Amino acid sequence: MSEQKRPATRADEIRQAIEKDIFQGVLRPGTRLDEESLAARFGLSRTPVREAILQLVYSGLVVKKPRQGAVVAPLDLHRMVQMFEVMSEIEGLCARYAARRMSPDEKARLAELHGRAASLCESRELDEYYAVNRAFHDAIYDGSHNEVLQDMARSLFARLAPYRRYQLNHPHRVEGSFAEHGEVVAAISAADPDRAQAAMRKHVTIQADIFAEFVSIMS
Amino acid sequence: MSEQKRPATRADEIRQAIEKDIFQGVLRPGTRLDEESLAARFGLSRTPVREAILQLVYSGLVVKKPRQGAVVAPLDLHRMVQMFEVMSEIEGLCARYAARRMSPDEKARLAELHGRAASLCESRELDEYYAVNRAFHDAIYDGSHNEVLQDMARSLFARLAPYRRYQLNHPHRVEGSFAEHGEVVAAISAADPDRAQAAMRKHVTIQADIFAEFVSIMS
DNA sequence: TTCACCATTTCCGTATACAGGATATGGACC
DNA sequence: GGTCCATATCCTGTATACGGAAATGGTGAA
Numbered sequence: 001m002s003e004q005k006r007p008a009t010r011a012d013e014i015r016q017a018i019e020k021d022i023f024q025g026v027l028r029p030g031t032r033l034d035e036e037s038l039a040a041r042f043g044l045s046r047t048p049v050r051e052a053i054l055q056l057v058y059s060g061l062v063v064k065k066p067r068q069g070a071v072v073a074p075l076d077l078h079r080m081v082q083m084f085e086v087m088s089e090i091e092g093l094c095a096r097y098a099a100r101r102m103s104p105d106e107k108a109r110l111a112e113l114h115g116r117a118a119s120l121c122e123s124r125e126l127d128e129y130y131a132v133n134r135a136f137h138d139a140i141y142d143g144s145h146n147e148v149l150q151d152m153a154r155s156l157f158a159r160l161a162p163y164r165r166y167q168l169n170h171p172h173r174v175e176g177s178f179a180e181h182g183e184v185v186a187a188i189s190a191a192d193p194d195r196a197q198a199a200m201r202k203h204v205t206i207q208a209d210i211f212a213e214f215v216s217i218m219s
Numbered sequence: 220m221s222e223q224k225r226p227a228t229r230a231d232e233i234r235q236a237i238e239k240d241i242f243q244g245v246l247r248p249g250t251r252l253d254e255e256s257l258a259a260r261f262g263l264s265r266t267p268v269r270e271a272i273l274q275l276v277y278s279g280l281v282v283k284k285p286r287q288g289a290v291v292a293p294l295d296l297h298r299m300v301q302m303f304e305v306m307s308e309i310e311g312l313c314a315r316y317a318a319r320r321m322s323p324d325e326k327a328r329l330a331e332l333h334g335r336a337a338s339l340c341e342s343r344e345l346d347e348y349y350a351v352n353r354a355f356h357d358a359i360y361d362g363s364h365n366e367v368l369q370d371m372a373r374s375l376f377a378r379l380a381p382y383r384r385y386q387l388n389h390p391h392r393v394e395g396s397f398a399e400h401g402e403v404v405a406a407i408s409a410a411d412p413d414r415a416q417a418a419m420r421k422h423v424t425i426q427a428d429i430f431a432e433f434v435s436i437m438s
Numbered sequence: 439t440t441c442a443c444c445a446t447t448t449c450c451g452t453a454t455a456c457a458g459g460a461t462a463t464g465g466a467c468c
Numbered sequence: 469g470g471t472c473c474a475t476a477t478c479c480t481g482t483a484t485a486c487g488g489a490a491a492t493g494g495t496g497a498a
Contacts, residue, residue, distance in 0.1 A: 006283035009481070036449075045483045050450090058277030065449060066227040068490055089368075093308055097357045148301045149308075154384060197314065254480075264453045267482090284461070286459055286480060 011051035014042055018052060022061055022072055033062065033070040078214055080163070084208035086178055087156045087218060088201045091137070094153055094192045095184055095200035098143030099193040107189055114185045116133065121178045126168050134161075140200070143188070166212050176178060230270035233261055237271060241280055242380055252289040279360055279378050292378075296434055301380070303427035305374045307369065307420045310356070313372055314403055314419035317362030318412040326408055329358045333404050340397045345387050353380075356399060359419070362407070386429050399425065 018038070021027040021045065031097040033053060035046045042049070053070050058061035087133070113136045114199040120129040141150045157164075167173050187196035237257070240246040252272055254265045261268070272289050275281035284291040321329070332355045339348040354374065358371045376383075386392050399422040406415035 011481085036451080046450090047482055051269075051273060051481090054273050055277060058274060068491085070448065079366065080274060082365045086367045086371070089312055091475090146301045146304060147298065148305045152305070230451085255478095266452055266454090270451090287461090288480065410489090 009048070010042075011043055011048040011055070013040070014044070014048055015052040015055050017042070018056060019061065019158075023158075024163070027072050029072050030074045031072045033072065035069075051092065059155065073202035078158075080209065080215075082210065083156060083160060084204065084211060086207065087153075087160060088204035090153050090156060091140070092197040092201035094140050094144040094149060096187065096193045097146060097149070099188045099191050099196035101145040102143040102188060103209065106139065106143050110136070110143070110188065111185060111193070113139060114181055117178055117181065117194045121174050124174065126174065129174060130165055130168060132142050133177065133181075140188070163211050163214075164207060166214070167207055170210055170214075176206065177203070220421065228267070229261075229263055230267040230274070233263070233267055233271035234274050236261070237275060238377075242377075244381065244398060246291050247417070248291050249293045250291045252291065278374060283389065283414065300427070300431065302375060302379060303423065303430060306372075306379060307423035309368065309372050309375060309416075309422035310359070310423050311357050311416040312365040313368060314407065315367060315412045315416035316368070317359045318407045318410050318415035320364045321362040321407060323360050323415065329355070329407065330404060333400055336397055336400065338366075340393050345393065348393060349387060351398065352400075358409075359403070361420070382430050382433075383426060385433070387424055389429055389433075392426055392429065395425065396422070410416075 006092070018027065019035070035049050039046045039049045055063065057064045057070065063071055063073050064072050065112060070135040098106075113132055117129060117132045117136065120132060133156075138154075141153045144150060144153075168177070180199065180200075183202065184196060185198050237246065246252075246425070249376065254268050254272070257266045258268045272281060276283050280292055281289050282292050317325075322435065332351055336348060336351045336355065341350060353376075357373075360372045361368060363372075387396070399418065402418040403422065404416060406418050
């Protein structure tokens with residue numbers, strides 16, 4: 001991680017709050033973001049709200065048409081599929097680089113995370129598992145030792161997070177996810193870039209398939 | 220390309236103008252972006268200038284520390300190397316997908332661009348060649364038929380553009396670049412994803428090497 | 439009943455004003 | 469002469485104000 005962790009400015013606080021609301025489903029895709037009511041809600045003026053919204057637009061969570069205001073990015077299935085496609089490639093690259101570049105300490109931490117996931121998987125503590133899952137992927141992003149790649153991965157992860165979380169309710173998905181992680185860990189431990197990349201790509205591609213299945217049922 | 224091509228709003232106009240200045244070297248890395256003087260220069264108030272700067276921050280061209288203003292992103296060599304590394308992967312992926320997905324029309328246009336480049340290469344019209352070069356890469360981004368991947372590629376291209384342009388002054392670089400493009404065109408025409416990806420990766424990696432060489436001389 | 443057109447209203451984009459923090463300048467002390 | 473500190477100035481972050489574009493609702497005609 002770089003620095004910039006303190007919100008220092010009101011606009012950043014609002015951005016984080018809105019972000020959280022979007023992730024948690026309080027603000028659903030398509031919801032209009034009215035500057036004035038948001039300003040009132042946070043007890044501020046429209047100016048910092050506008051800046052927060054602009055930041056969200058550039059992170060892709062919000063779309064904005066000139067003179068027509070901003071809405072929480074509606075889920076465009078076509079685009080979601082493309083995002084998963086790219087995500088599988090980006091995560092695959094992270095795993096590839098991680099296999100070559102992770103230090104023994106980093107590999108140990110990754111294995112430790114995987115171990116924690118094992119028990120959570122067995123006891124079916126889904127929320128906990130999801131948290132460790134996120135840490136697992138984060139560890140591999142870091143392991144790529146390429147901050148530009150990390151930023152891309154995290155940005156995509158954030159935009160897909162809500163749909164990835166949902167998948168754990170899919171029958172046997174937790175076990176499958178855990179097993180796929182296992183392959184990735186093994187390949188990285190063995191410092192085998194090709195295998196690590198392939199395993200991670202497959203892991204994400206499976207999630208994409210489940211997502212596609214999910215939306216085909218919904219429509 | 221999507222739609223959003225009309226600047227519709229002043230802030231967008233300013234953003235494009237500043238972007239252009241950065242690319243053309245009028246605003247050099249590290250230059251402070253004073254809101255008031257920019258506002259005066261464009262005959263506007265600080266508000267749209269602030270929004271333009273925020274957009275540039277999110278595109279990575281500008282960095283901003285709270286309460287300390289914005290500066291044109293100083294070139295961090297370490298990070299530049301990482302950007303080139305990712306660029307080679309992203310462009311490689313674009314070429315891979317393009318090889319599988321480009322329509323005959325798109326392939327014809329790509330070949331036509333390459334043909335235009337041939338004469339420009341021979342007559343050493345560098346500025347023209349660079350313009351066609353950009354169109355060439357753009358055509359391949361489009362050919363990936365994945366808008367998310369395209370956005371990433373264009374964003375990276377924009378941030379690296381100044382350094383890619385400079386390379387054409389390197390001895391025999393134009394010929395080398397043209398030859399590498401030729402391999403990419405051949406692989407895409409043959410619908411050979413692996414070869415297309417490898418050729419494009421190599422093309423960008425060579426640019427990264429030249430960049431590294433350049434900075435090692437400068438320091 | 440439905441569509442079209444117009445008035446109203448709402449909300450975005452921009453301008454201007456103000457307050458607080460950061461840097462720069464100058465002087466005093468070592 | 470150099471360093472440290474206080475003051476002044478500048479500039480950012482936020483608040484407020486205004487004009488105009490787009491959405492909305494109602495009324496009239498087909």
